[in-house]
Amino acid sequence: MxxxxxxxxxxxxxxxxxxxxxxxxxxxxxxxxxxxxxxxxxxxxxxxxxxxxxxxxxxxxxxxxxxxxGKDVRVAVFARGQKAEEAQEAGADIVGAEDLMETIQGGEINFERCIATPDMMPVVGRLGKILGPRNLMPNPKVGTVTMDVAQAVKDAKAGQxxxxxxxxxxxxxxxxxxxxxxxxxxxxxxxxxxxxxxxxxxxxxxxxxxxxxxxxxxxxxxxxxxxxxxxxx
Known part of the structure; x- marks a missing residue:
């Protein structure tokens, strides 16, 4: 021993x-x-x-x-257009769509919270085997699939x-x-x-x-x- x-x-x-x-x-x-x-x-x-x-x-x-x-949480958001802009203004660290999906598929996961607008779920769904085991898959039950991406980002940053x-x-x-x-x-x-x-x-x-x-x-x-x-x- x-x-x-x-x-x-x-x-x-x-x-x-x-x-x-x-x-x-x-x-x-x-x-x-x-x-x-x-x-x-x-x-x-x-x-x-x-x-x-x-x-x-x-x-x-x-x-x-x-x-x-007490931890600085890095947040990734799947969104397009106006919602992508709102996420960035709210303090999201990474914002994207298919480009973000490809980054994650390439093995780069530099975030602790993942948020998505509902229309982005067909794209995010392709990442289930990668994000699921890491408990990073967006889910409406915990507020990470939402149109109010700005509030979701703020909540994550505030210690949610x-x-x-x-x-x-x-x-x-x-x-x-x-x-x-x-x-x-x-x-x-x-x-x-x-x-x-x-x-x-x-x-x-x-x-x-x-x-x-x-x-x-x-x-x-x-x-x-x-x-x-x-x-x-």
Missing amino acids: AKLGKRTRAAREAVSGKSDVSVEEAVSVIKQNATANFDETVEIAVNLGVDPRHADQMVRGVVGLPNGT VQFKAEKAGVVHAGVGKASFDESKLAENVRAFIAAVNKAKPAGAKGTYVKKISLTSTMGPGVSVDVGNAASEQ
Whole structure:
């Protein structure tokens, strides 16, 4: 077994015995142990009692974090004419149509959010096998297929987060930076959990939220009390 570094041992000792704590305590522990020489991302993982392979148990949605993510999100928009101009004015990083499709087909994916006007979906549809696995495919359910491209771009830039359950029924996302105030991080965490609860599918049976954990990019994980996370403070 590889020998653990001093910083890793200290971080693990700090969270030893810390399980099923409140959101606020979890955030405090995560911040104290985010000691890398860069501003670590605080990440949340929510284990759900669903099987995403069944359409009626798929969990997906979008949430505007009240304090943003602390990350500069690059946005690509599929649009033509006036809508393309509106996207550019709103701050989109990449705007195009068939030319953008060809760029993506060539392996260049230099963005974290993809938005499209409805009329562009026949073009975007050709990229399903490329964008789908990366959770970048525009979808009207999360507001990324829309005529109001300007607002969609602004929302993405302001800290809107998309989420989707993976095969094992786990939803995860970045909910801020370790440099954020504890209260702002906790507010973001609770907003994300509330959105996941709101997205509960009709086919979900038994316990919906099974486990919630927080971690930072380089730090250990801390499990959060599910009941506390769902309550308002």
